[in-house]
């Protein structure tokens with residue numbers, strides 16, 4: 233089955249041919265760890281997790297290397313460290329902020345059913361030359377200066393965009409156009425307004441590393457050029473991220489990597505997921521519609537959030553709505569109950585079904601530029617076949633597992649989001665209190681409310697228990 237992917241650089245969908253089928257290599261820009269990740273941040277994590285699963289399915293589990301970095305040096309992190317830990321030395325405060333936030337991020341994306349990438353390098357470990365000789369930022373910057381692509385000015389090292397004839401190809405921006413438009417904002421020390429920072433000086437209070445250009449810290453873009461080369465080599469197969477990263481971040485990654493290594497490409501396929509809106513509006517803290525993954529997980533199981541994301545093709549914009557989530561919850565509940573009952577079928581019964589590829593149409597849908605909405609439609613079809621008694625029932629559960637929507641040893645009650653669980657327990661306690669004061673109208677009302685949530689109440693001499701309706 234041929235895998236076809238849309239490449240932002242060439243603006244076409246084309247057949248995917250890996251450089252080395254024994255080691256397919258993918259890099260995705262990871263989080264800057266200073267605050268809880270929001271649901272918009274979850275989109276690339278889920279999208280590229282699906283691609284990672286698909287590549288493993290096609291090329292074999294041990295033949296795909298997926299690198300997703302952690303940006304743990306950034307001025308936003310410094311600001312947060314000063315705000316949250318005013319009494320501590322800055323470096324210590326920064327470590328507290330980045331470690332806490334990185335742990336939160338890992339827990340959040342695990343709850344969304346994402347596999348851990350093969351490697352998750354931290355930027356701060358790739359600033360200076362390393363004992364293992366893996367590519368680092370200082371060496372890359374020295375190489376760029378030596379090859380005439382970077383210069384020192386105003387206490388910074390800058391990339392010279394005019395030194396690269398096709399700078400701007402990914403985003404479709406031309407240097408000439410930007411010259412006029414950016415006239416007002418030009419920094420005096422830059423040769424051209426699009427020249428960007430590779431290295432900047434740090435004040436004694438700011439985090440910094442000793443470099444040939446004084447004590448300072450790297451610009452954001454150089455981090456990804458260093459970490460991708462460190463684990464994937466100077467050219468690799470797929471580079472991914474959100475649409476908002478095309479310019480300037482990915483444009484500048486390409487410029488740095490190609491000019492430092494003298495290569496004609498950094499990655500052969502550039503993939504970008506679309507934007508996410510909430511209830512028809514841009515998500516922002518000021519509008520009060522800022523949804524963190526953490527908050528959503530208190531109301532919904534992670535699989536529901538994942539399913540809700542996968543209903544839309546990754547390149548299309550998503551409108552994240554309560555209505556959509558409720559629909560995803562209904563679908564997931566039904567699928568889940570069916571999957572749990574299938575998991576209980578004995579092996580002898582299952583062995584009667586012929587052995588053959590179980591969900592080829594789900595895979596085929598994903599092979600068409602990761603058409604996850606089509607893949608979901610194919611899962612619905614497998615479910616219908618199941619319900620009508622034809623076909624291998626494990627085709628349905630295996631397809632769910634493949635998409636990260638079903639796990640072994642899984643129980644809906646255990647997996648019910650903490651917030652929902654607390655809500656149920658509170659209602660059960662209120663109902664018990666209503667019964668004790670013989671307010672049966674109220675206790676019936678609460679029972680109905682719980683039933684609407686899919687919860688069944690059982691009263692016995694020992695007390696009241698509850699479970700998820702099957």
Ligand SMILES: [Zn+2]
Pocket residue numbers: 260261262456481485
């Ligand atoms: Zn990046």
